[in-house]
Amino acid sequence: MLRLGGRAFTDDRMLVMAIVNRTPDSFYDRGATWQEERALDRVHQVVAEGADIVDIGGIxxxxxxxxxxxxxxxxxxxFVARVRDAYPDLVISVDTWRAEVGREVCRAGADLLNDAWGGHDPRLAEVAAEFDAGIVCTHTGGVRPRTRPHRVEYDDVVRSAIDDTVALAERAVSLGVDRSRVLIDPAHDFGKTTRHSLELTRRLDEMTATGWPVLVSLSNKDFVGETLDLPVDRRLVGTLAATAVCAWHGARVYRVHEVVETRQVLDMVGSIKGLRAPARAVRGLA
Structure with a gap:
């Protein structure tokens, strides 16, 4: 059972985490939600579309x-405080690697700290424990925050991702974070080449086999763009293909820009796997 905020999610439930950027220069939306009211409109939109989690980022x-x-x-x-006031039961995540930021957003009502830079600030897990919040433990190969990979190599990128994220997850639990509130993330693109990200997708079942719930952040990323030779605004189909593969391999949470399309893919894969009944099934029965 995955527990985030006051909600509990059964093991067969795949969750959509909608991205809300409080930045003027995000790679995908180019600052579309930089203004606070625009960002709040985005929250209203994704909640109406069925997002289970919103992930708010400031850098x-x-x-x-x-x-x-x-x-x-x-x-x-x-902004977290405003979202919490508007949606008392919504799971709110914040994308940050800094403990001081984590403390302030937890005070404001955040439920989950999405540590996208793999324990760069080891105090962040302590903050999660202090506030009974969840934490996402990511694999970045040790790169510094906000740097691009350069000639990065791994003997086995999947083994590295498993070893590093599981170690971070176990450390978080040892510090007092509830085990049911911890996720691991292979972190596509972060500290990786396109071939590394493709291999992580192909072998994601090895990560889900650890028993830790796996979050994937695939949405419109460079590994999709390079694989298909497409610019950022034409990567949706490739993103959804990668999403389907990760869903088949058992990933639990999907950090995305496009909520409706992602939900349809997850529902379809869930039904193919036998985890979800079709919305209707009358063909050949009438």
């Missing part, structure tokens, strides 16, 4: 303008 992952902790807090903490 883009790619290199760019230096954003200190105070500015990151300014961008996200008050």
């Amino acid at each position: 883009k992952a790619a290199p760019g303008e230096e954003i200190d902790a105070a500015e990151e807090i300014r961008r996200v903490a008050g």
Whole structure:
């Protein structure tokens, strides 16, 4: 059972985590939700579309303008409080690697800390324990936050992802984070080449076999663009193909830009696997 905030999700439930960027320079939406009211409109939209989780971020992952902790807090903490007031039962995640940011957003009502940079600040897990929040433990191969991979190599990228994320997950539990609130993430593109990300997708069943719930963040990423030779605004079909593979292999949470399309893919895969009944099944019966 996965427990996030006050909600519990059975093991056969695949969850959609909708991305909400409080940044002026995000790679996909180009600052469309930089203004707070626009960001809140985005939250209303994705909740109406069926998102189970919203993931709020204040710094883009790619290199760019230096954003200190105070500015990151300014961008996200008050906004988290507004979302919590609007949706008391919604699972709210915040994408941050900094413990001081994690503390402020948990005080504001966040349920989950999405540590996209793989334990770069080891105190973040302590914050999750302090507030009974969840944490996402990611694999980045040890790269610094907001840097791009350069000639990165692994003997076995899947083995590295499993070993590193499981170690981070076990450490979080040892610090007091509830085991049912911990997820692991292979972190496609982060500290990886396109071939690494493709191999992680192909062998994701090895990660799900650890027993830890797996989160994947595939949406419109460079490994999709390079594989299909497509710009960022034409990567949806490739993203959904990767989503279907990860769903077949048992991933639990999908961090996405497009909620409706992702939900349809997950429902279809769930029905093929026998985890979900068709919405209707009258063909050949009338």
